[in-house]
Amino acid sequence: MREELDIENIKETDVLFLKAIQDVVKSLNIIEELIETNGPRQSQTDSLLSDYEHLLEESKTRNKSLSDTAYIKIAKEIEKQRDVRRHQKNEFELERIYMQQNEKLFHKEYRAFFTNEIYQRFTALNQPYKPRVLTDKQIEELLAITVEERKKARKTNREKNNEIINQKIKAMLDQGYSQKRIAVELKMSQPAVSLRIKKMKELQHA
Numbered sequence: 001m002r003e004e005l006d007i008e009n010i011k012e013t014d015v016l017f018l019k020a021i022q023d024v025v026k027s028l029n030i031i032e033e034l035i036e037t038n039g040p041r042q043s044q045t046d047s048l049l050s051d052y053e054h055l056l057e058e059s060k061t062r063n064k065s066l067s068d069t070a071y072i073k074i075a076k077e078i079e080k081q082r083d084v085r086r087h088q089k090n091e092f093e094l095e096r097i098y099m100q101q102n103e104k105l106f107h108k109e110y111r112a113f114f115t116n117e118i119y120q121r122f123t124a125l126n127q128p129y130k131p132r133v134l135t136d137k138q139i140e141e142l143l144a145i146t147v148e149e150r151k152k153a154r155k156t157n158r159e160k161n162n163e164i165i166n167q168k169i170k171a172m173l174d175q176g177y178s179q180k181r182i183a184v185e186l187k188m189s190q191p192a193v194s195l196r197i198k199k200m201k202e203l204q205h206a
Contacts, residue, residue, distance in 0.1 A: 035095045038088060045085045052078050090125045097121050169196055 052074050059066045066074070097118055104110035131139065165186065172182045179197065183190040 031095075031098065034091065035099070038092050038095060042085065042088045042092070045081055045088060049078060049081050049085065052081070090122070093125055094118060094121060166196060166200055169193065170200065173197070 055074055056066070056071075101114050101117055104114040134142075168186060169182055172185065177185070179193050180190055182188075183193045186193070
């Protein structure tokens with residue numbers, strides 16, 4: 001049950017009233033600014049998405065294929081901007097309900113209905129997307145990772161980790177660390193450190 005305001009125990013009711021009015025005005029200013037800027041923000045996001053899509057499209061017309069790394073980078077940027085756009089569109093829909101129903105805010109008995117309509121719309125907007133054309137099988141095939149791709153990813157990660165460890169060992173050798181101390185610092189066996197140093201030297205003289 002809502003806790004009632006104990007007016008009798010509040011001495012500075014004029015200050016309380018003024019603070020409440022300031023809070024209302026501040027909130028209304030935020031709401032109005034969001035409404036005014038939503039269109040330009042959506043337009044900017046759409047333009048950015050178009051730029052990324054044209055990068056993919058024009059790579060063929062220029063006869064210059066993008067690398068796998070470039071595709072991944074662009075895909076991640078598209079994913080990020082699509083998420084931004086989704087929130088902007090959700091915001092626009094909530095603002096539409098607000099513009100239609102905000103007169104209810106002036107009547108105490110209707111305010112609960114107003115907030116309930118906003119909340120219901122917000123809940124409906126955040127439902128999972130249902131594909132319009134792609135079948136479940138097609139989606140499964142698109143998202144599937146083959147055994148070979150998993151092996152390749154694991155191999156790449158191992159190579160990166162090995163390179164990081166080798167760089168650490170080289171830095172410690174440059175600082176005059178002994179192999180025993182390097183093994184302790186990196187929590188490795190001394191023979192493993194010795195073998196890495198040997199391979200590093202072989203690569204330098206290859």
